[in-house]
Amino acid sequence: MNKIVNRESSYQFLVIGAQIYSIFIIIWLTLRHFFADAFWPLAILNTSAMYCFAPLILLLVPVIFSRHKLAIGSLLIPIIAFVSLWGTLLIPARPSADSSPSLRTMTFNVLNSNTDMEKLVRAVAAGQPDVVGFQELGSRSAAAIRAYFAEEYPYATFDEAAPGSVGLMSRFPITAVHRFPFPPKDLALHAEIDWNGQPIHVFVVHLSANNIFNHSLKTMPQLTRERYAQRADQVTRLEDLLDAISDPVILLCDCNFTDTSEAYGRMNTRLNDSYKKPGWGTGNTLYTAGIPFLVQRVDYIWHSAHFVTLRSFVGQDGGSDHRPVVSTLSFRGNDE
Secondary structure (H helix, E strand, O other), X not given: OHHHHHHHHHHHHHHHHHHHHHHHHHHHHHHHHHHOOOOHHXXXXXXXXXXXXXXXXXXXXXXXXXXXXXXXXXXXXXXXXXXXHHHHHHOOOOOOOOOOOEEEEEEEEOOOOOOOHHHHHHHHHHHOOOEEEEEEEOHHHHHHHHHHHOOOOOEEOHHHOOOOEEEEEEOOOEEEEEEOOOOOOOOEEEEEEEEOOEEEEEEEEEOOOOOHHHOOHHHHHHHXXXXXXXXXXXXXXXXXXXXXXXXXXXXXXXXXXOOOOHHHHHHHOOOEEOOOOOOOOOOOOEOOOOOOOOOEOOEEEEEOOOEEEEEEEEOOOOOOOEOXXXXXXXXXXXXX
16 A cells, blocks of 8 residues: 555656656746747756756656556657757767868867977878867967977968967968957957969858856856856857858857857757757767866858758867867859
């Protein structure tokens, strides 16, 4: 008798837990749909949305084993939401064979304070990119990269880079480069590359970081509103530049937003996220102090419809708090 009572109590607990969790996901999805990142608590929740699904993993196994129909039904909405947001990343991607010309690209925030230059150049070399966009270039890292790769990559913008800025390195001629306003720190450049006679516009940018948990809780609301407003403005500046370009475009970015943020949604209407379809796994690229695993996907390679991504993956550790992203892009021509 006691076993039956305990079992029924456990089932009731599972049903209540599943229902409460499902209501939470419904409320979040509704607020996200109508308000996006308009309010700072919602903006933080949107940015860390993947972790909102951690309870789903904890609830799913006991609910399935319980075979309780109401409990299982209560989790359908969170399951559908998770699959719709990240379902493509759950399926191992097979590298696509393509006879079209391809270009291997890399974006890499090398960290201003990075002192392990051997590890850094190994990470770049392992990716075997044709074009690399760097963020947080310090004088030491720029010198090490230039010295190690001078013959293999004869074209670079490092001479124009201020400490902690962005830079570009290429196997192909860089025919033009200029830095454009990108407040508050102007960490952005726009270059043109001659890829075997085909002009390619390459942007390398570093959007404003959050860093909100590095400050006191008292400053969190103001700091969150400030950083999200800065990124919104930066995305607007990129949109204006992209609207004026009809040639192929590649954007190499430490974007400092996740794929459930409003800024990502805006960028995704202009360019294609190279990792979203051919990537496998979370694609997380950022380490946070005190956490022994990569916590978020904030580094992206975006491209115009002139390209299709054949393969995309997160590269190896280069001594930074970011991992590089490497994508092989197949050129489809100038007819979008």
